Amino acid sequence: MTPSANTPKVQPLLSTQLAVSQRFSQYFGSEPDFLVSSPGRINLIGEHTDYNNGFVLPAAIDKQTFLAISRRTDNDLHLLATDLDETWQGSLSQVGTPVGNWTDYLVGVIDQLHRRGVRISGVNIAMGGNIPVGAGLSSSAAMECCMIFALNEMFRLGLTRLEMVRIAQAAENQYVGVKCGIMDQFASVFGKKGHALLLDCRSMKSEYVPLDLHQHAILLLDTRVKHSLASGEYNIRREQCEMGVRALRKVYPQVQSLRDANRAMIEYTLKDIVPELVYLRCKYVVEENLRLQVGTEALRRNDLVSFGKKMFASHTGLSKLYDVSCPELDFLVELAREEHAIIGARMMGGGFGGCTINIIRKPFINEVVDRMGKAFFLRFGQEPLAHICNLADGTQLISNK
Known part of the structure; x- marks a missing residue:
């Protein structure tokens, strides 16, 4: 190649x-x-x-x-x-x-x-x-x-x-x-x-x-969009989560953080007593904790394909519920979904820019990066930067x- x-x-x-x-x-x-x-x-x-x-x-x-x-x-x-x-x-x-x-x-x-x-x-x-x-x-x-x-x-x-x-x-x-x-x-x-x-x-x-990773590699695609909103919006998300915890604690005194909450608490209690944005933020966090635990078990079984599906689901939550993605990140993840060589992808980090993390089959790295880069250029006028990472x-x- x-x-x-x-x-x-x-x-x-x-x-x-x-x-x-x-x-x-x-x-x-x-x-x-x-x-x-x-x-x-x-x-x-x-x-x-x-x-x-x-x-x-x-x-x-x-x-x-x-x-x-x-x-x-x-x-x-x-x-x-x-x-x-x-x-x-x-x-x-x-x-x-x-x-x-x-x-x-x-x-x-x-x-x-x-x-x-x-x-x-x-x-x-x-x-x-x-x-x-x-x-x-x-x-x-x-x-x-x-x-x-x-x-x-x-x-x-x-x-x-x-x-x-x-x-x-x-x-x-x-x-x-x-x-x-x-x-x-x-x-x-x-x-x-x-x-x-x-x-x-x-x-x-x-x-x-x-x-x-066997025949897979970790590929980062940097949108080159900088975190101009990240610090302030990061702090806002944290405050929204704390607001949700305070509301839940009035009903469930044992809830000291969203770590202690479950889906039933979010859907049947919190949803009706806080603003919608607070509900969405808390819903994402509770679901992400569950995804991580299931995903980690998949890694222990060396089931990268199942883990990759949890990565895609994580991005959906980050984008739709936690609202920390951006058009560039969403576009890269959608492109990744169409690539058979990529088994999992999501935005990574605080959000509002930065990179996506992808698990990709090694033999296809060059052609996938080239194809996704060209599509990204046509949409946003510049190509993402690609980095292969080793642990x-x-x-x-x-x-x-």
Whole structure:
């Protein structure tokens, strides 16, 4: 088969890693004390269920952020984004308020340490990677996890991996201002090569689920539509779910989150006592939790076809009930339904742009990407970006002096 112009290209991780380390040395005049990496993540199924104390099924992938760091003798922060060729300087004594760019994800972690009474000295940092920004692969969580992992190593803070996950999540919630659940940071830190991660977001119990794709691959198709509405609408969805829980609790005191609700409660009680939008949001979350549990059992049986059907159903719910899709995402999923080589597809991430995740038969990747790309171009005037993802390990120390 002749490769098409849209054949997915994978940026070598080693070259990205070396580039970050070399840029650190060039800019700061010395080698870094530590070099760490943290992956982006996919989510196979279970979207917008994490902040409702439900279940998620993410996996870490071989798209990563790298962070090089060394200790300073003062209290200054010197940050370099190698991908953007941007720098920022500040002081530990004046962390201040968010500025609305990449620095917030790093400074927000330091802010969380301050809130916990942890004091560190100044640092020099260079950061870069190959996680596509805006594709819903959680580049922000990877940055936060890199930061807390590196600080924990450098200053011997003695944090457990779960504590680091919680600090990274709190940085995004309280400093960046996005009320995300814990899935992104958990997957980034705890990911395991060749496995998905079944996480109960209430108990924080997790289980590795082997994911043997055999002759299949994970294909991401990035719409290149950015998340211009995602943060605000994300927070609105969370508030709507909380409104539904408050209404249910008046009738069913045992309901502390949508995790505790069932279909009967939604259809025969909630539907009549809340606005329609609140009902629809809650209906989606309850159904998605059920889909995930059935889908995970299919994976344990190595039944990818049944799992793929749950992915398609998940997208329908995200689009019609939770209303976080967009025309570009819906179009890609409809195209995927027509491709015999794709056994499952849905939008992934917060929504309002980003990418679809597809399970596709390997021999047909090039022709399917080419065909879908041309159809997408005719409709929207640009082709989606294609990425093939492999499952990878979580946040780790690569080197230290």
